[in-house]
Amino acid sequence: MADPQWAAFAGLTGLVLTAFLVLAWLSARTVRDPPTIDWQFTPVGVDPGVHSRRGVRTRLSHPRLTELSTASLLANVAVTQGLFAVVVVGGAVVFSIPPRAFGLGAGETTGRTLLWGVALGVGLWAANEASSRALDVVGIEYDERLRSMLAPDSPGGWLVLLGLVLPTIAAVEELLFRAAAIGVIAAGFDLSPWPLVAVSSVAFGLGHGAQGRAGIAVTGVLGVVLAGAFVLSGSLLVVVVAHYLVNALELVVHEGLA
Secondary structure, three states: OHHHHHHHHHEEEEHHHHHHHHHHHHHHHHHHHHHHOOOOOOOOOOOOOEEEEOOOOHHHOOOOHOOOOOHHHHHHHHHHHHHHHHHHHHHHHHHHOOOHHHOOOOOOOOOHHHHHHHHHHHHHHHHHHHHHHHHHHHHOOOOOHHHHHHHHOOHHHHHHHHHHHHHHHHHHHHHHHHHHHHHHHHHHHHHOOHHHHHHHHHHHOOOOOOHHHHHHHHHHHHHHHHHHHHHOOOOOHHHHHHHHHHHHHHHHHHHHHH
16 A cells, blocks of 8 residues: 555646646637637647647637737746646655656666657657658648747747747656656556556547647657656656657747748
């Protein structure tokens, strides 16, 4: 039986995941039925490396959201994601969860870990590009409005995006869906991490419901790969770097260099 502190943190993780998914559901509902829901927040699950299938309305079609500047959108995304991080990290401190359970400080070599993260991120981005081109060939195109709206129009904006917003998104989502939902639960309850990989990846996909069914499927698969990498490497840093690069390369290649 798990120590009460580990059990309490598991309960907190469940609450945070539920909040994340509720916001994602509200986002998706706003997309489907914008006239009946007033836009009050910027949703979680904003992943510029994930496309939405063309023909499925994205959240960017909402009239109030289109009035937001890119800076406001990015700030709201960073703040919303950051709040989740504060709760999870605060819970880890209160309940004395050791860093190693999150995949931190387990004797890893930072340089080698970064290299593994870079290799994984570039590989995932390349696979994403290849799959997008393959789907284009068979006539399945993806809506790129979300990516376009997240792209700044100034050097300073790009600095904020690449240096603050995208790292925040990657770090928070990996902290929640991989480190807390897999690493801590497996360690605290002496469980195999692989069933947790499946559960967390489904939740990760559903957390991107605002990007349509295609977005859910793509992020679900991405979640499986990242979760597997987390379990095999035992390192949170590996998957944070990989997640960041998938999003950053997508934006830089298609918006910054276009």
